Amino acid sequence: MKLPRLVMFDMDDTLISAYSGDPLAAWQRTLDPFETSLDGVATAVAAEAITVAARAFWADRARHREGRLNLARNRFEITHQGLSAAGIKDQALSEAVSEAFQALRDREMALFPDAHETLDRLRERGVRLALITNGESRMQRPKIERFDLEHRFEHIQIEEEAGIGKPEPGSYLNILDIFGVAAEDSWIVGDNLEWEVAAPQKLGIHTVWHDHKASGLPGDAPAIPDRIICGLAEILHGMEE
Ligand SMILES: [Mg+2]
Structure with a gap:
C-alpha cells in the first residue's frame, strides 16, 4: 500500500x-453511589432513561453542533431529562449526577x-x-x-x-x-x-x-x-x- x-x-x-465505548454501563456506574437518592427507582432504570434522553438529544444534527460546544450545560440537560422521565425530578440531584458522570468519564479516559x-x-x-x-x-x-x-x-x-x-x-x-x-x-x-x-x-x-x-x-x-x-x-x- x-x-x-x-x-x-x-x-x-x-x-x-472513553468508558470503553459503553455509555449505559458508565451511567450505571455513575448512578450506583446515588442509589438511595433515586426515590426507589433502580439505578439500571435511571441509567437507561438517561441514555435514551442522550440518544434523542444527540440525534438532531443542529442540536449536536450547538450541544458539543457547550457540553457541561447540555450534559446536565440530558441528565435532568432522563431522570425526570424515570420519575425523579430533582434539579440538584441532576446536577450532582451530571458532574459525577463527567468525573467518571475523565477518570476512565x-x-x-x-x-x-x-x-x-x-x-x-x-x-x-x-x-x-x-x-x-x-x-x-x-x-x-x-x-x-x-x-x-x-x-x-x-x-x-x-x-x-x-x-x-x-x-x-x-x-x-x-x-x-x-x-x-x-x-x-x-x-x-x-x-x-x-x-x-x-x-x-x-x-x-x-x-x-x-x-x-x-x-x-x-x-x-x-x-x-x-x-x-x-x-x-x-x-x-
Ligand atoms: Mg470520534
Whole structure:
C-alpha cells in the first residue's frame, strides 16, 4: 500500500477511549453511589432513561453542533431529562449526577494502547499528521496535553477554535490547504461514519474507519469506508517501507 502524504486523525473514540465505548454501563456506574437518592427507582432504570434522553438529544444534527460546544450545560440537560422521565425530578440531584458522570468519564479516559506507536511509526516514515476534532477548546485541549498528543501533530484543528467542524467540507479542506496536499494523497482515520467517512470521502479523501468495538459496519451506514480497522496499529500493516 502506498504511503499517504498526510493522515488526519479524529481524537475521541479514535485515539482516546472513553468508558470503553459503553455509555449505559458508565451511567450505571455513575448512578450506583446515588442509589438511595433515586426515590426507589433502580439505578439500571435511571441509567437507561438517561441514555435514551442522550440518544434523542444527540440525534438532531443542529442540536449536536450547538450541544458539543457547550457540553457541561447540555450534559446536565440530558441528565435532568432522563431522570425526570424515570420519575425523579430533582434539579440538584441532576446536577450532582451530571458532574459525577463527567468525573467518571475523565477518570476512565485512556489512550488506545497502540495510539502513540502508530502515530510515531507514521511520522518516522515521513507521513505528516493532523488532528481534527469537534467540540470545545476547554474540553479538547486538556486531553491533548494529558495524552501527550500535541508534539505528535503538525497541525491541531479544534472545532471551536477553527470556527468550523466536521462534517463541513471546509473543515477538511482547510487542513489540505494548510499542508498543500491533495485529497487523494491524504487519509482520515476516525470512528464516526458521518464525520470521518461519508463527508471526507465525498472530497476524495481515503477513509479509514476505526471500528474500536469490532462491531462491524452497521446496515444503515451512510457510506462504505475505504478501509476498516479494529486496532490503530493495523494502519501500518502493508505499508511500503
Ligand atoms: Mg470520534
